[in-house]
Amino acid sequence: MGGEPRPLGATGLAVPLLGLGAGSVGDGALDEAEAARLLHGALDLGLSFVDTAPGYGLSEERIGRHLSSRRSSFVLSTKLGYGVPGVPDWTPECIARGVDQALSRLRTDVLDVAHLHSCPLETLLSSGVVEALLDAVRAGKVRVAAYSGENEALAWAVSSGAFGSVQCSVNVCDQRSLSLVAGGGLGVVAKRPLANTPWNPSAAHPDDAAAAAYRSRWAALHLDDLGLPPAELAVRFATFAPGVSTAIVGSRRLSHLAEMSALVAKGPLPEQMQIEIETRFAALGRDWPGMI
Secondary structure, eight states: OOOSOEEOBTSSOEEOSEEEETTGGGOTTSOHHHHHHHHHHHHHTTOOEEEOOTTSTTHHHHHHHHHGGGGGGSEEEEEESSOOTTSOSSSHHHHHHHHHHHHHHHTOSOEEEEEEESOOHHHHHHSSHHHHHHHHHHTTSEEEEEEEOOHHHHHHHHHHSOOSEEEEEOBTTBOHHHHHHTTSOBEEEEEOTTTTOTTOGGGSOTTOHHHHHHHHHHHHHTGGGGSSOHHHHHHHHHHTSTTOOEEEEOOSOHHHHHHHHHHHTTOSOOHHHHHHHHHHHHHHOTTOOOOO
């Protein structure tokens, strides 16, 4: 199952160990009945944190269509900053209208968590989007203002006091964000916990920069010699990494989500294995950036 709930920082929300990254649900090649089965099946497995975005195809619409009757049973997370017809991206108007657009698509009266989606630091500092998001919180349309991103923008978001939660890459090949969020008191949503499955290169799109970086890092870290199947090593590391509130996994196959949930139910990695992974990354990955 999704695991016993953890606090999402100091937001007052409780989240499962494992949540659903609902990007795959938006794939137009996935028929409507299968999308419904996947969404309901994820909730039945205990993956009661559902993360989406306007850039994920039909994802927001399908979550609204199929899960509105179960709205009280999950924490709903989406993203903002782009994709509002007739409005320039990364403007206060885009945030304000994007909130209303998301509420309509998701068939809800409040967004539990709304992230500014991977905008660079200069946008956070100068565009007015942070204040526009906080206006939506004050208006009761958003419960938790959040940021999704990496590196210097993530560091600013953590220290700014504007956000209650952040979303960032956390996996065996991408540990930089853990030092940036440590001690910040924020909720932390770990994306890419499987590191784009670098042990299975054929599964990645050839133009996926993150997947290419993770393949190189996986090989450099020699993680195959630690004695666990790679998917188990990866998902248990990310889910139980220090500071992580929930880790989100996505798939078009309910069986895969069930497999990941069962692996997380085994609990943290052995302490010495966790330390070994962290030590290898510290020795080799000091200059590896977080992958957006």
